[in-house]
Amino acid sequence: MIQRLHRSDLGYSLRSLMENDPAFRPLAYFSMEVGLKESIPTYSGGLGVLAGDILKSAADLGVPMAGVTLLYRKGYFVQEFNADDWQKEKPVQWNPSHELTLLPNRVLINLQGREIQVGVWVYEIIGATGYPLPVYFLDTDFEPNHPDDRKLCWYLYGGDNCYRLCQEFILGVGGLRMLRDLGYMNIETFHLNEGHAGFLTLELMREQGYYDPDKIREQVVFTTHTPVPAGHDYFEFGLIDRVFPAEALSTLRRMMPDVPGVSMTELGLKYSRYVNGVAKKHAEVSNAMFRMETVDWVTNGIHPTTWVSSGMRKLYNRHIPGWEQDPGRLVQALTIPKQDLWAAHQASKLRLFARVLETTGKQLDPEVLTLGFARRAATYKRADLLFSDLKRFMEVAGGNKVQFIFAGKSHPSDNGGKALLQKIRKVARDLEESIPIVFIDNYNMEIASLLTQGVDLWLNTPIRPREASGTSGMKCTMNGIMNFSVLDGWWIEGWIEDVTGWSIGPEPNGETPFEHYDESLDAIDLYNKLERKIIPTYYENHDKWVDMMRHTIALNASFFNTHRVVREYASKAYSIDFRGM
Known part of the structure; x- marks a missing residue:
């Protein structure tokens, strides 16, 4: 008391x-x-x-x-x-x-x-x-x-x-x-x-x-x-x-x-x-x-020490002393040795995959590019945008190039949100021989921590301009994980193409009337970016990928935290x- x-x-x-x-x-x-x-x-x-x-x-x-x-x-x-x-x-x-x-x-x-x-x-x-x-x-x-x-x-x-x-x-x-x-x-x-x-x-x-x-x-x-x-x-x-x-x-x-x-x-x-x-x-x-x-x-922003992984915390303590009291010091992340950063990330990835195996029985490959999508299941968040064109999706992500982890709850009265979850789970079953897609039940803060610490890339696909801010992607930046997102909410402020992550769809320049926008264009851009930029960078230019991780910490995690808020x-x-x- x-x-x-x-x-x-x-x-x-x-x-x-x-x-x-x-x-x-x-x-x-x-x-x-x-x-x-x-x-x-x-x-x-x-x-x-x-x-x-x-x-x-x-x-x-x-x-x-x-x-x-x-x-x-x-x-x-x-x-x-x-x-x-x-x-x-x-x-x-x-x-x-x-x-x-x-x-x-x-x-x-x-x-x-x-x-x-x-x-x-x-x-x-x-x-x-x-x-x-x-x-x-x-x-x-x-x-x-x-x-x-x-x-x-x-x-x-x-x-x-x-x-x-x-x-x-x-x-x-x-x-x-x-x-x-x-x-x-x-x-x-x-x-x-x-x-x-x-x-x-x-x-x-x-x-x-x-x-x-x-x-x-x-x-x-x-x-x-x-x-x-x-x-x-x-x-x-x-x-x-x-x-x-x-x-x-x-x-x-x-x-x-x-x-x-x-x-x-x-x-x-x-x-x-x-x-x-x-x-x-x-x-x-x-x-x-x-x-x-x-x-x-x-x-x-997000609370730094709540959402940072144990490995990343040790890394920051070693290379950026005082960051916990002043997260703005994370701008110094560009000095972190790349091999140390990647090792800390892989440890988080293995911890996430162990939880996936425990809860779903599915074994994911830690060498494969892994995208995460987890948030409240509401129709405007478009959790199913990835599956807009299944033929194109399989062309891009098939062949053991990409695997996906989903999580999220729908409001009990939101049948539209429940239908989204139903579709994701059905697609995961239908494509399980071609593309690993897992859904983790009963999304909570613990699962959110594992996901935002352990995936390689965070996906966010809301209908503009309905994403007020979004914080799940900020949790990722604290762990050096880039965002692949529609330019809405906080990502407009945090996005630098090919530096802190990648955008989906057009920039919000005030000239695009999104109330009449063809949403299928976002899906096309998503597939193209994944195929032509993201997958090649992950597998063929590892040095650039890890450098982007450092920039994500330095430019995003240093600012999008609740100490600054x-x-x-x-x-x-x-x-x-x-x-x-």
């Missing part, structure tokens, strides 16, 4: 007080999901893992922050497939008490005419220098709550729209009340990671006791993550009327007048002093979509100068 220290305690330094006393935590970071490790299954994908990585870097840098999220007792889900290769979901079996500490605090909220007790668990991230950063997990599965209310913190992105509305009220309103109950009375900035926690603004309005929108804006910053409409929650007032208590409903109608419902993104945009997208291109798309000119950008938020959004960060 976190020990709360008081100024009267003797023997404690000011630093100890600042590390442990909520009075010295002026920042609160709210996220619907937080991915810290695979044994705490409170995340579904990129949004949650990014939140976890930001909190880890904040701890490493000593940023006085606390995280707030929900506890999902049934996790996201365990992925299984039936005989028709159709994804099925099972609840995750985990015991929060094995990973988290239950605190005695309880706060009250009212939903659907019932009073609900909200409790809280805590996990402490211990930063690289020993700085503790608490992450609070809200929970309603306690007596004497109504049986239906006890289930509100069971499933991540589960249930109907009413279930989702209740969860977001718990996160925003319950989360702020819990912070106050824990002693966080001096928070200067509330950072909303996506719109899910937007109802926090209601509680801020209630706390101040009078209606002053400008006062709310002074305290809130907001990060939007997706240009895909399904990623922006919307609740009609007919539903809100039935769920919210009268005071909150009245305040919300005053805050969002003359609309039939509430877009959580619009709520965040309207009541935040600073708004950002998660890549430069995403900010441009967001400004156009929201008809604004004020959406800034802080391009995403946290520093940018500190200067742009938090307006706090953290000396020594």
